Amino acid sequence: MAGRLDRLRAGFDVAGVDALVVTNPTNIRYLTGFTGSAGELLVGADAALLVTDGRYAEQAPTQVAESGTEVAIAGTDRRSLVVDGLRGSDRVGLEAGSVTWSEQRRLADWLDGSGLVATEGLVEELRQVKDEGEVARIEAAAAIADAALADAVELLAVGVSERDVAAAIDHGIRTRGADDRAFVTIVAAGPNSALPHARPTDRTLREGDLVVCDFGSVVDGYRSDMTRSFRMGGRAGGQEDEMRDAVRAAQAAGLARVADGVPLAEVDAACRGVLADADLADAFLHGTGHGVGLDIHEAPTLSGSATGTLRTGHVVTVEPGAYLAGLGGVRWEDTVLVTDDGHRALTRAPRAD
Ligand code: ZN
Numbered sequence: 001m002a003g004r005l006d007r008l009r010a011g012f013d014v015a016g017v018d019a020l021v022v023t024n025p026t027n028i029r030y031l032t033g034f035t036g037s038a039g040e041l042l043v044g045a046d047a048a049l050l051v052t053d054g055r056y057a058e059q060a061p062t063q064v065a066e067s068g069t070e071v072a073i074a075g076t077d078r079r080s081l082v083v084d085g086l087r088g089s090d091r092v093g094l095e096a097g098s099v100t101w102s103e104q105r106r107l108a109d110w111l112d113g114s115g116l117v118a119t120e121g122l123v124e125e126l127r128q129v130k131d132e133g134e135v136a137r138i139e140a141a142a143a144i145a146d147a148a149l150a151d152a153v154e155l156l157a158v159g160v161s162e163r164d165v166a167a168a169i170d171h172g173i174r175t176r177g178a179d180d181r182a183f184v185t186i187v188a189a190g191p192n193s194a195l196p197h198a199r200p201t202d203r204t205l206r207e208g209d210l211v212v213c214d215f216g217s218v219v220d221g222y223r224s225d226m227t228r229s230f231r232m233g234g235r236a237g238g239q240e241d242e243m244r245d246a247v248r249a250a251q252a253a254g255l256a257r258v259a260d261g262v263p264l265a266e267v268d269a270a271c272r273g274v275l276a277d278a279d280l281a282d283a284f285l286h287g288t289g290h291g292v293g294l295d296i297h298e299a300p301t302l303s304g305s306a307t308g309t310l311r312t313g314h315v316v317t318v319e320p321g322a323y324l325a326g327l328g329g330v331r332w333e334d335t336v337l338v339t340d341d342g343h344r345a346l347t348r349a350p351r352a353d
């Protein structure tokens, strides 16, 4: 936690601000440790002030102590707290991606005289490279999800519903000590698996079905993300198995490219190339991957249009898929830590054949 505020301040000049009002709750958590859902963090050149409300009077000072942030509990005096907290700042940055229109108008009124500056991704940029403690939390979340799947796989049988399998995964995640699920667990079978973001239904598993399970857990705020795809009854030939082989090969090709300094778009191209060779180019309906951390989807994005490069300390997914309407879909997804010369997988559940 210590040092994050200073790293943020180091970017103020380039962003053209001398203070930043942080309104994205995840960014506030990253910078200070505060887990409440209401509040704004005023980061100036020398000091940081969290303005929140009475519900957090007890928890906020304890949580933010390590970051060196002061806490002010606002009642009807919120205006004066914010104005005082930003006094002396001529160029006040707002997070364009999270501040609401009404809040922007209110601040413009309150800070009459200061210039408001729209900023993009200042904290998100810092969040991309994970420190040891962050990686340990993501790895713990991934291990819980791995174990939850191992139990749920026992349940994969003809006649069991998508909803039942999802509930088993969720139960395993909860009972192993995770804070929560990382997102709503996806279990999609048969034609439903052709929808990349299907929600579990009462449809029961049938022989030969493709089954996609995509899920993760949360440990101390940090998330994991993994997809495993199965075929009920195992290999039986046909397009389903061809898709499985191609997607699996695509993921291997993508993962083989992951290392510090590699263009993000190159990982995407590696996956896409394998699927194109299998005539499945048009069946790959989404980007190849995304950063994972306090948010389930965060920077960087691994897609064909991405312009940056992978860096040591990024935690990203590689998740090619193929989806054919009416037939079904396949996706393989792992969360990996980027290293100087490759990657280390954080999700490790074995793959069914
Ligand atoms: Zn996923």
Ligand code: ZN
Binding pocket: 225, 290, 317, 319, 333
């Ligand atoms: Zn994902």
